[in-house]
Amino acid sequence: MQLRAQRDQRDPQAKRAKRLTRVLVGAAAVPVMLVAAGCSSDSGSDDGKDKAAEESAASKSASPSPTVKAAAYGKLPEPCSVVSKKTLDDLVPKADSGKEGSSNDTAMRAGCSWDSLDDNGVKGSQFRWLSVSMLRFESDVTRGEGEKLAHDYYLKQLKDAQPAQGAKSLKTAPVSRTGNEASVVSYDLKKKEGTFKQQTVVARVENVVVTLDFNGAGLAGDKTPDAGDLVKDAQKAAKEAVAAVMKANDTSAGGTPSGTPQGSGSPSKPASETSSKAPSKSS
Known part of the structure; x- marks a missing residue:
């Protein structure tokens, strides 16, 4: 227990x-x-x-990376050949070969000019000056499509073609069947040498802008050329220049349309085609 x-x-x-x-x-x-x-x-x-x-x-x-529609045209024609010999004989009959403007990239900008002085002795002389410049725009992902850039430049060229003070008989009119859009600006400018008749045709074809200047004057007492005739001549030459741009980019004619969009589409200013005989816009 x-x-x-x-x-x-x-x-x-x-x-x-x-x-x-x-x-x-x-x-x-x-x-x-x-x-x-x-x-x-x-x-x-x-x-x-x-x-x-x-x-x-x-x-x-x-x-996907940003893309933009490729520009239609990828090259420019040889500038001094954009106007036919027959037309040159009519517009600048006493001209020598054209003077090509300076350019470090002729695929983007190019130009050519001609001047003519038909001396009639004591009766005076007839002066003519013709200039063609071309500027091509590439598409750019930051700036937009080449066609839009060319359109903006087309409007700027029309504005720049307006005369300075002292010009008279200013007229602006559309030009038909010349690229996608075209206009002509014409006016008279009186200088000590005589009265100059100035015509500027600005045309856009796809992503290329063509600017054609044509002026004439009767010097040393010769008669002043008819403005209507000069406008018609300028329009004819502009049509040929636009056709030359199209032909240069026609694959069936051996040309090559534009390739892929570029990273930079900022073109330089048109090639310099100035002549000491061209009238100034200032009085």
Whole structure:
């Protein structure tokens, strides 16, 4: 009986010791589980960021580069051959060969000029001056299509063709069947040598702008040329110049249309074709 009582006294103590041990072990395991859970959560967050970055990079690489419609014409004709010999004989009958304007890129800009002085002795003389300049625009992803750039330049050339103070009989009229759009500006400018009749035809064909200047005067007492005749002559020469641009880019004629759009389509100013005999717009 005494042994049993002693065992009964020891058993509760043993049981309490076992329960305390289990509680301590369980409490020690909780922080470990929390740490493990925290690590698992952080790892998932990093994986999500990496995945999002990869998807963003893939989306950017899949986006197409900006494009613009290629310009229609990729070359210019030889400038001193854009007007036929017959027309030159009519407009500048005493002219020598044309003087080609200076240009470091004749595929983008080119020009040629002719001058003629028909001396009639004591009756005076007839002066004529003809100039043709061409400027081609490439398409550019930042500036736009070559045709639009050429149209803007066409409008600028028409504005620049307006005479300065002292000019008279100013007229501006459209020119039919000459490229996509064309106009002629004409006026009279009186100088000490005589009265000059000035005609400027500006024409756009696709992405090329053709500017043709033609003026004439009767000097030393010779009669002043008829303005209407000079306008018709200028329009005829402009039509030939536009046709030459089209032919130079006709694949059936051995030309080559424009290729792919360029990264830079900013053309320089037209080739210099000035002549000391050309009348100034100033009085």
